[in-house]
Amino acid sequence: MSDGRPETRPQVIDGPYFSRLIKASLTWLKTNQEAVNALNVFPVPDGDTGTNMVLTLQAAYDEIEKTSQDSVGRLAEKLAHGALMGARGNSGVILSQIWRGFSKGIGKIEVLDGQSLVHGLTQARETAYKGVVRPVEGTILTVCKDSASAAEDALQNTNDPYEIIHEVTEAAHRSVERTPELLDVLKEAGVVDAGGKGLLCIFQGMVRYMNNQPLDVAPVSVKPLSSIGKQEAQNAAEPGQDYEVIVDFRPYNPLNLEDFYSDLEEMGTSIQVGEGDGIYRMHIHVPTDKRYEPIDYTMSLGSISKVHIENLMEQVEGQEDPDITDEPLKLTTVEPGQIAVVAVSPGSGFTRIFASLGAAAIVEGGQTMNPSTQELLAAFENLPTDRVVILPNNKNIIMAAESAAELTVKNVRVIPTKTLPQGLSAMLRLIPGQEMDEVVQEMEEAVQEVESGAITTAVRTVEIEGIKINRGEIIALHNGSLVSSADNLKDGCLSFLDAADADQYELITLFYGENISKGAATDMADLIREHYPDQIIELQYGGQPHYQFIISIE
Amino acid sequence: MTNDIQPQGNIHISKQTIATIAFQAVQRSYGVVGLAPKNIVDGLTNALVKDPTHGIDVEYRNDLINIDLYIIIEYGTRIKSVAASVANTVRYQVEKTLGLPVNEINVHVQGLRISNSD
Numbered sequence: 001m002s003d004g005r006p007e008t009r010p011q012v013i014d015g016p017y018f019s020r021l022i023k024a025s026l027t028w029l030k031t032n033q034e035a036v037n038a039l040n041v042f043p044v045p046d047g048d049t050g051t052n053m054v055l056t057l058q059a060a061y062d063e064i065e066k067t068s069q070d071s072v073g074r075l076a077e078k079l080a081h082g083a084l085m086g087a088r089g090n091s092g093v094i095l096s097q098i099w100r101g102f103s104k105g106i107g108k109i110e111v112l113d114g115q116s117l118v119h120g121l122t123q124a125r126e127t128a129y130k131g132v133v134r135p136v137e138g139t140i141l142t143v144c145k146d147s148a149s150a151a152e153d154a155l156q157n158t159n160d161p162y163e164i165i166h167e168v169t170e171a172a173h174r175s176v177e178r179t180p181e182l183l184d185v186l187k188e189a190g191v192v193d194a195g196g197k198g199l200l201c202i203f204q205g206m207v208r209y210m211n212n213q214p215l216d217v218a219p220v221s222v223k224p225l226s227s228i229g230k231q232e233a234q235n236a237a238e239p240g241q242d243y244e245v246i247v248d249f250r251p252y253n254p255l256n257l258e259d260f261y262s263d264l265e266e267m268g269t270s271i272q273v274g275e276g277d278g279i280y281r282m283h284i285h286v287p288t289d290k291r292y293e294p295i296d297y298t299m300s301l302g303s304i305s306k307v308h309i310e311n312l313m314e315q316v317e318g319q320e321d322p323d324i325t326d327e328p329l330k331l332t333t334v335e336p337g338q339i340a341v342v343a344v345s346p347g348s349g350f351t352r353i354f355a356s357l358g359a360a361a362i363v364e365g366g367q368t369m370n371p372s373t374q375e376l377l378a379a380f381e382n383l384p385t386d387r388v389v390i391l392p393n394n395k396n397i398i399m400a401a402e403s404a405a406e407l408t409v410k411n412v413r414v415i416p417t418k419t420l421p422q423g424l425s426a427m428l429r430l431i432p433g434q435e436m437d438e439v440v441q442e443m444e445e446a447v448q449e450v451e452s453g454a455i456t457t458a459v460r461t462v463e464i465e466g467i468k469i470n471r472g473e474i475i476a477l478h479n480g481s482l483v484s485s486a487d488n489l490k491d492g493c494l495s496f497l498d499a500a501d502a503d504q505y506e507l508i509t510l511f512y513g514e515n516i517s518k519g520a521a522t523d524m525a526d527l528i529r530e531h532y533p534d535q536i537i538e539l540q541y542g543g544q545p546h547y548q549f550i551i552s553i554e
Numbered sequence: 555m556t557n558d559i560q561p562q563g564n565i566h567i568s569k570q571t572i573a574t575i576a577f578q579a580v581q582r583s584y585g586v587v588g589l590a591p592k593n594i595v596d597g598l599t600n601a602l603v604k605d606p607t608h609g610i611d612v613e614y615r616n617d618l619i620n621i622d623l624y625i626i627i628e629y630g631t632r633i634k635s636v637a638a639s640v641a642n643t644v645r646y647q648v649e650k651t652l653g654l655p656v657n658e659i660n661v662h663v664q665g666l667r668i669s670n671s672d
Contacts, residue, residue: 087632090639093585100630130669131628133588134581 011160012111015075019061019068021206022079026057027215028205029198036201039194049194052089056096057202059086072112076103076120091195094128094140098199101127114159121148121168138183140195146175147203162210169203176200190461190471214258243291244270244310247282251302255280260301267293279305285312332358338432339439340383343391343423344371344401347514347543350420354391357427366544370396376404386410387436389443393423395480411436415443418480419452420511420542421552451505452479453496453551455489474548489520489548490527497528502553508535511542511550524549569614572648573607576621579647580610585636588626590664609664618657621648625661629668637661 013021029036029050036050063082064075080103083096105123106116125148128141135141150171154164179193180186186193208215245268257273264271268286280302284294295307329351334340343354346366354362361379365371380388388410392401395418405412413436417423426443454477461471469475469485474492476484476499484495493510502508508528512521518541525539542550580586589609611622621644627636641659648656 084630084632087635089635090584090643093631093635093639097628097631127630131587131631132582132584133586136582 012113013072013117013161014111015070015072016068018072018075018112019064021209022057022061022064022075024209024215025202025205026054026061028208029057029201030054031216032197032201036194036198039191039197049089049091049198052092053095053195053198053202055088056083056086056092059083060096060099062086071108071110073103073106073108073110076106079103091140091198094131094144094195095199097128097131098124098144101125112161114155114161114164117161117164118148118151118155121151124148136183138179138181138186138196139193140199142179142182143172143175143193143196143199147172147199165203165206165210169200169207172196172200172203188463242288242312243286244308244312245282245284245286245291245294246306246308247295247298247304248279248306249282249298249302249304250279253301255301263297264294267297329355329362331355331362332360334360334383334385334432336384337387338385339387339389339430339434339436340380340385340432341389341391341427341430342376342379343427344376344393344397346394346420347545349511349541349543351543353424353540353542354427357424358430358432359427365397366394366546370394370400373400373403373407376401377407380410380412381408388412389430389439390414391417391423391426393417393420413440415440415447417447419454420544420550421450421452421509421554422447424552425450425554449554451500451502451553453477453493453500453549453553454547455492455496455549455551456547458485489524493524493528493549493551494531496551497532497553500553502532502535505553506535507538507552507554508532509538509540509552511540511544511552513542513544513547513549515545516548521549567652567654569612570607572612572619572621572652573610575648575651576610576612576623576644577607579644580623580625580640583636583640583643585628585631586625586640587628587667587669590624590626592622592624592662592664615657619648619654620658620660621656622660622662624664626665626667627663629666633663633666637663 033050033054036053037048040049060079060082063078064070067078068075070078076099080096080099083092083099087093087096101124102120104127105120106112107119109116112120125145128144129135132141147168151164151168154167158164176192176196179196180191183193205215260273261271264282264284267290268284270283270285272283273280282294282298286294291309295304298304332355340360341354341358342361342363343359344363344365345351345354346364346369351362351364360383363371363375363379365375376390380390386409390401390405390412392398392414398414398416398418401414405414415423415426417426425446429439429442429446431439456475456477458469458471458473458475462469467482467485469482474486474489475482476486476492476496478496478499483499484492486492486495497508510521510525510528512518512524521539521541525537529537544550577589580589591608592611609624611624613620613622623640623644625637625640627633641661645656645659
């Protein structure tokens with residue numbers, strides 16, 4: 001996008017330049033389309049705000065694409081017409097009203113100066129607000145209003161439309177950031193308003209074009225500092241990128257993230273950048289001979305406070321775990337007439353534990369991958385017995401298990417186990433030759449006698465039952481209900497044990513997930529032993545995804 | 555009355571309740587500038603009795619909730635989009651508040667309001 005920007009800008013915007021600004025807005029809005037969609041908090045069918053705004057602005061731009069030699073007044077009229085015809089969804093309708101107001105406000109002008117730009121924006125505000133009986137603040141309407149007010153203020157000092165667009169964009173940015181303060185649903189979901197953000201993108205596109213900044217590259221995201229660590233890096237070790245380097249530094253000058261990323265990309269892979277309180281953390285995987293390069297490079301940008309280098313190959317080797325074996329799984333063979341247990345397991349560790357306790361069939365599934373009724377049916381239809389017990393081990397799977405029980409001629413009973421500890425506890429009561437009713441009763445009793453805990457990382461910022469959770473924080477669930485959120489795994493585990501009154505029980509078993517190393521799990525078990533000296537602490541490999549730990553207390 | 559069988563008894567929700575929820579949702583819907591009586595008799599009744607939900611009809615048919623909206627739209631907006639959007643908003647708000655599915659929402663555009671001189 002470097003074509004045709006005049007070296008010295010005149011104090012007006014002519015037709016061709018105006019239409020290039022609109023094209024820049026459209027391009028930038030498209031670049032950010034998914035980011036805007038992701039902000040949506042209402043699960044309504046027209047909820048894809050980013051897409052709706054892109055389609056509306058595209059329809060508007062289509063009207064002027066071939067006639068960019070026209071006057072600005074004429075172009076704005078066509079834009080308004082195109083936006084009206086193409087308006088999609090709520091945000092699209094509001095955007096079309098904004099264009100209609102803008103077009104009316106600037107009138108039949110040849111070129112756009114500061115004065116007429118401000119007329120356009122204030123009229124856009126009036127028109128936008130006329131379209132609704134009770135305007136909701138904290139939405140695109142608020143951003144439109146704040147932008148127009150900023151334009152009016154800017155006009156006191158300058159008649160340069162370029163400068164006014166800059167001012168307006170900054171005001172729009174502040175306004176978007178403020179939307180959660182005005183609208184509770186946004187605050188609860190921890191997002192800014194999608195429509196407001198879309199309008200901001202339209203202004204930003206113009207500014208980026210004027211500054212010769214790229215329009216087709218989405219801005220690089222910066223994660224919170226706490227979310228970048230070694231754990232997730234371990235999964236990503238790849239051949240040739242043998243060293244992991246993490247550098248904490250405070251830049252001398254504001255960091256240009258795009259340049260920073262592209263420089264790092266020349267050195268290695270798995271690049272992540274985090275920021276907190278002005279300190280940046282850079283994470284990268286590099287080949288052995290380049291292991292000092294990222295440090296030298298970062299040193300040129302700021303003062304380094306911490307460096308961490310680790311040989312990933314060592315990590316991978318060190319991770320080899322006696323609990324994770326390649327031995328083929330040995331399931332219990334049932335005799336005709338005996339009771340066969342079908343257990344649902346989310347990970348290889350749990351699968352082995354269930355198998356060792358006498359399960360006749362295992363169906364893979366869990367929190368995010370519920371097995372279908374068909375898969376459950378297939379697991380027991382061919383077993384040489386007609387007496388079957390299913391342990392769903394997840395509340396979302398109980399229903400599928402019950403449907404499977406109805407669809408077969410076999411005598412199938414579902415023990416409604418909602419958690420893995422409940423399933424294991426029930427499993428221990430299995431006596432294959434006993435009467436069905438007795439076994440089911442024993443198992444159902446066992447389910448009541450165990451407390452289940454799950455420790456995981458929040459995937460987004462929410463507030464549930466009065467507990468505020470930030471994305472990336474550790475959350476602890478007790479029998480499926482949230483009990484606390486914490487900064488680290490240690491506090492998460494301890495707060496769960498505390499909430500479950502673990503000191504009143506005898507045995508605490510930790511099942512560590514696929515994303516936790518044996519070393520880290522052992523440390524956690526030791527820590528729990530210190531806090532609960534009277535209880536027996538056991539550590540097992542569960543191999544479940546998402547959950548760092550599943551904890552059973554009995 | 556719509557009935558929801560509960561272990562300890564029944565819950566009855568009046569049509570007026572649903573109409574009020576819908577009314578609030580309509581007022582916040584972009585592009586809708588008012589509700590209109592659906593016919594002259596209705597208009598006369600409304601002139602006498604100040605009904606906050608005139609222009610909204612709620613019916614139960616075979617345990618299904620059907621809502622009819624009689625609205626006035628701002629001139630210059632795309633009617634199709636506004637109508638679709640108000641139907642979505644009303645459905646979302648009613649279903650969220652009641653916890654019951656809404657079967658059908660019919661939008662009747664009764665008129666346009668011209669507030670700009672263009």
